[in-house]
Every structure is written in C-alpha cells, then in structure tokens.
Amino acid sequence: MNGIPALVHDVMTRRVVALRGGAAFKDIVRVMQDWHVSALPVLDDTGRVVGVVSEADLLGEQEDGDADTAGIGRHGRTVRLIEAGKADAVTAAGLMTAPAVTVAPDATLARAARLMARTRFKRLPVVGPDGRLRGIVSRSDLLKVFLREDEEIAEEVRREVVVRLFGTQAATVRVEVRRGVVTLTGRVRETALIPLAARLAHAVAGVVDVRCALTGLPRRPALAPDLAGPGVPAPHRARTP
Template structure:
C-alpha cells in the first residue's frame, strides 16, 4: 500500500516569512500538529511543528512577530509519495521524527504522522484485541463526555487483560490553577503532548494539550498571563477509562476520538495512571491466546503490518513457520531472532523468500 492511502492531503503549508502567531493560528484552525514550510515556487524548505511553537516560542516568551524561519526545522526528513507504508514506518524508527512531509518532485503533497500508522495498526488488529465488552459507557450529552463506569467482572470466567495491567503509573498532571507557563514547562520537561488537569481533591476535570496552548496564544497576549490558568486552557470534560476497562474498548475509544493517550481514573475520578496507544498494542500481543497471534504482534512492533502482507504465520506446539516473502531489507536471521523472543516459541522455521535488495532510506 502506498502512502497516498493513509496520508493527510492536501497539506496546510506556510511561508518562511509568516509570523509565528499566524502559523499557530493556522495550525489550530486546521487541527494539525505540523506545517510544511514552502518557498514561493512550492518547494519544501522545512517544517514547523506544534512542539517548535510551544517550546521554542511560547515557552521562551519570544516576540510573536518573529517569523517561522526562526524556529522551523530544516532540512526536513521527507518520504516520497510512491514509497510504501513500510518504508515510512522504518524511516520513523530510524530518524525519531513523528511527522513526515510526503513529497512529489520536491513539493509537499501530504503529511504522514507516526500516529497515523499506530491508529491504522490498532484498527487492523482490533479483532485480536477481543470483542467489545461494554466497559466503555459514555454519553455525549450537553454536559459532555461521561467517564466510563467500571465493568462487571465475571469471577467465574477466565481472567482477561485490563487497562490496569498495561497502564503507566507515573502520575504527571497539573492543578487547575497552574499558569500557562507552568503547563508549558511541564509538557517540555516530560516531552509529552498533553497532561491531565486535576481539581483540588485530585479528580481529573480536563486535559491540556499543545493544541490547547496554541489556540490560547492570542488570549495570552491580550491579558495578564497569570489569569490564563489550566482551568481556562483545558479541554473538558476529559475522556478517561478505568483500570478494569478492556484493552479492546480503550483501543476503540482512542481510534474513534483520535487520541494518543487516555488518563486512567478510579471510581472517584481520581488519577491513577495513563494508557498510550502503544501500551494497548503491546497488551494485545502479550495476551493473545494463539501463539501465531503473539508472533504477529511481535512482528508489528518491528515493522508495519503492511510489510507482512505477503507472509503467513503458522504455529503448532511451539513450532512457528513463516512462509511467503520477506519485507525488503529484513533478513531471515533477523526475523527468526525476533520470533524466538516470543513466549511459547520453541522452534522457528523461516521458509519465506527475500524480496530483493534493501531499499535506500531517505529522499533526494
């Protein structure tokens, strides 16, 4: 599958001499996290991200009349429109960037984020995560999203994985009275895109993201910054789950809402952790009852699923047979080593044939 099937197109672009305040406004209005920076002829010069704006501009208190060229990343890491999803996935892993301009003839024709691929992976493997359990019970009323209630557990049935098994218990949050600068500093320090907002008694009342900060930048300039607190910045109410929510339900909620991470709360709405898209994929791999499914998730962690569209995985009594055609640039020994790390694998037989010479990463 080519990138045109999953990229966002056409991209919202910006010129290098545009003021940062205008770039922030464009980003917030389009609800995107990255703008390609283009020359007058449409050729790509670099990119400016929400992280660039929040860390290099808002957090530092730089002049809002400063231009995009002052904070943009250049040259940008790009991927060609005729490349495969697998190529983009490996480029993300190799470079550490989270967004790639998709180019044709040196001009951006779309944007692809690593989150796009994670969402695609969650959607593809939703059935392996298990059936809908009904633990997500929400009501989009005038009051907004209601946190899902704990599910009823059948103590006589087999034990099933829950969000509490895979969530992070690191409690990174801000109080509702935290200032704009305090929120920005926390996002920068923990290198995260969002943070829950807590009331005085520890209940989760909202979430502040980098996008919320960008949307508020005009308001910040117009009044005393000390009055612009997390309570006014946050998106509320927060979309949350409970520790005993089924991973399948949390995954579907993340996909449906386009989120990266969910705060995890107890029965009194107090923060007890957070769960990320990647946590749910890992949970699916660990708790898959079928050995072949566990192997597929291990492969997913290394290479995007599209790379294995020409492979078949069979497992019988600890023996895993991998047949078909290997993705380009990946050898049989590398795949066998990965599969042997999966619990329950006793022996590996890789009969898959190589696809050919390795692809050249990067673009000219």
C-alpha cells in the first residue's frame, strides 16, 4: 500500500471456502460454523461466482411474521425458521441470493466500503474479469488500512498531494499526522488548490480526518506617493499659483 491508494487485493482474504449449487442446507450450516463466517459464495461448474448464501438466507429473515412460528432475529427482525423436515432437501442454488454482489481486486477500498454500505452486506466476493473467485473482502479487512503508521501516512500526503499540487511551493506546507488525523499548515500562492489538497489528503489510505489550515500569501500594502521607495520618483504635483 506504500505510495499508492489501497486496493481490495491489498487486504482481501485469499483462502476462501465456497459452495456448489447442490450443497445441502445442513452442510451449509456446518461449513459456516466450522469457518466462522456468516456468508458463503456459490460457484458454478466453471468456478464462476453465481450467488451468495448468507445466514439471512438460511433463516428466512423477514420484517414481520407470525409470533407463534417466528423468533427474534438480528436488528429486531423476526426470523422464520425453515421446517427441519425440509432442511436436507434445500440446496445452495435455491437458497442463495443471486446475482451475487461482487467487487474487483483492483477496486479501491472506498468503493468496496460504499458497496457494502449500499447493499448492507458484511462480506463481498472478489472476482476477476473472468468471474472466477479470487478472494473475500470483509468489513474488518477494510479497517486494516487504518493501522498504517502516522509517519507513513504523512510521507504519502507530502509526496502524492503536496508536492504534486504545489511543486516548488511544497516546502512552505507543513504536514503533520497524529492518530490518522492530517493537519496541513502554511501559505501557498495558488489558493484555489487548497480545497483540492484537503480532498486528496482525505483520500490517502489510513487517513481518519483532515484539518486544513492552508492560507494564501500575505498581500503587500499599496504605498502612498510620499512613501515611495528609494530610486522611485514621487509623482509630479502641480504647483498652485
């Protein structure tokens, strides 16, 4: 992640357990318990991801239901349990959510986080251009980026933001990072670039917040005619008769 934006392939889990469409209900539950996961990708015969089976799919979560046949699930939802007698007859192909919501290995962590927030999924299969499974990225994986050292973050902000934006003026900008919070101070000539500097700094992997105190260069006061500098003739004044 040093020097470039953090991508999904930097943090994803590469050792992944997956299901075939014919996997039975009880086998799915057993795999989830053995691997301590809440969702599993489902693959077709060519190894492409065609869906995902989650705990919610197995439990049949719904917003409301018969209080006599339903239990209380996560987030206050009621849960309709599939009848035990039918469990062995239910397969991953029938239970899965399809098509699967996936993310590419070269997607940014910000994109993966937005996708999780929009879909409310905790884990996303990572697939290549051929649709084959490359790994799994979870919410906890996305948080790994915030373990970067302050010094590493500061160096990247200087190199990728300050130097690129302000060039020869970069020496007038001070970058400090403490617990992931970036502080930018100093004076720059191109004040129009200050908001962009703050946005780009915020996009650096591991940055928690940005406090931008950059300002423009001080303006020189206009001199009155009588205060003209040495060698500068004072303006001619007409004599009164």
